[in-house]
Amino acid sequence: MSNGSVFDKLCSPLGILPPVLVQEITQRLRNVINYQPVIGIMGKTGAGKSSLCNALFRSTVSAVSHTTACTREPQRFTLQAGERQVTLIDLPGVGESPERDEEYQALYQRLWPELDLVLWLIKADDRALTPDCDFYFRMLSPGAGGRDKVLFVLTQSDKVEPSREWSGFLNQPSEQQLTHLEEKQRAVCSLFNHPVLPVITVSAATGWHLPELVEVLFRSLPARASSAVSSVIRPQYRTQKIEAQAQQDFGDTVSDVMTHTLSELSLPGAVTVVVSTMINAVVSVARSVWRFFF
Numbered sequence: 471m472s473n474g475s476v477f478d479k480l481c482s483p484l485g486i487l488p489p490v491l492v493q494e495i496t497q498r499l500r501n502v503i504n505y506q507p508v509i510g511i512m513g514k515t516g517a518g519k520s521s522l523c524n525a526l527f528r529s530t531v532s533a534v535s536h537t538t539a540c541t542r543e544p545q546r547f548t549l550q551a552g553e554r555q556v557t558l559i560d561l562p563g564v565g566e567s568p569e570r571d572e573e574y575q576a577l578y579q580r581l582w583p584e585l586d587l588v589l590w591l592i593k594a595d596d597r598a599l600t601p602d603c604d605f606y607f608r609m610l611s612p613g614a615g616g617r618d619k620v621l622f623v624l625t626q627s628d629k630v631e632p633s634r635e636w637s638g639f640l641n642q643p644s645e646q647q648l649t650h651l652e653e654k655q656r657a658v659c660s661l662f663n664h665p666v667l668p669v670i671t672v673s674a675a676t677g678w679h680l681p682e683l684v685e686v687l688f689r690s691l692p693a694r695a696s697s698a699v700s701s702v703i704r705p706q707y708r709t710q711k712i713e714a715q716a717q718q719d720f721g722d723t724v725s726d727v728m729t730h731t732l733s734e735l736s737l738p739g740a741v742t743v744v745v746s747t748m749i750n751a752v753v754s755v756a757r758s759v760w761r762f763f764f
């Protein structure tokens with residue numbers, strides 16, 4: 471079956487509505503399917519941004535904006551899987567120089583609303599967290615929102631002291647390393663004033679804890695974004711659990727979009743029952759055909 475005929479199937483319960491409304495809802499459903507999530511990757515230079523992205527996502531990463539003219543411009547990359555696309559934005563600048571901080575902060579404040587989620591990377595053995603902290607608190611003032619989309623990731627965990635104790639055979643930290651990692655996690659929690667999302671420890675080079683990071687990533691993404699992201703994640707991390715989450719989110723988004731569109735019409739009570747039955751029918755088809763689109 472082609473994507474077009476699957477889409478027609480998805481829209482078939484809409485037949486009871488007036489054509490103008492069918493057209494409106496059909497367009498909004500197309501937008502839900504074609505939604506292009508944007509994920510920001512923040513962190514000092516050398517934190518491991520590129521390495522983590524290469525470890526998590528399918529390798530079809532292509533730069534869409536070049537920084538030849540202006541190194542201050544964040545770089546955008548498009549991840550493509552079939553018709554689905556996700557944009558990654560490399561957000562440099564943390565700790566680069568105090569003079570440039572303000573400029574970056576203003577730039578990122580403008581960019582922030584566009585982002586679905588931000589992975590904020592900190593090297594697990596980095597002792598100088600002040601630049602990250604200053605940047606975070608200056609850019610994201612309390613009450614202004616935006617902190618809820620930051621997912622802190624402690625990277626390069628295999629390098630944490632005593633680094634020679636990392637077990638290559640078991641691909642895991644020693645007890646001593648684990649203790650240091652847990653201390654670092656607690657320190658980050660407290661320094662960043664208890665972030666909304668959990669602080670995750672990973673090693674992109676060895677793959678340690680990447681499945682855990684992917685799980686948290688999918689729990690943290692807004693519902694509209696998880697399906698497209700599931701298309702561009704490396705196949706070994708696209709587990710049944712991740713698929714189930716994305717599928718659920720897709721149904722929820724379809725339901726929200728339809729409910730929102732129809733609520734604008736202030737329909738009479740008797741019609742509302744018919745309409746909500748129809749919404750349930752579309753949502754049920756949406757979940758069952760999810761795999762065709764993603």
Ligand SMILES: Nc1nc2c(ncn2[C@@H]2O[C@H](COP(=O)(O)OP(=O)(O)OP(=O)(O)O)[C@@H](O)[C@H]2O)c(=O)[nH]1
Nearest residue numbers: 514515516517518519520521626627673674675676
């Ligand atoms: N041992 C180890 N090395 C890592 C890991 N992740 C990254 N590295 C190394 O750390 C260095 C910096 O990694 P990058 O991924 O280039 O860091 P980046 O944040 O993209 O750096 P910029 O592009 O300069 O901002 C490279 O030499 C990587 O090979 C890891 O999990 N373990």
Ligand SMILES: [Mg+2]
Nearest residue numbers: 518519520521
């Ligand atoms: Mg890089």
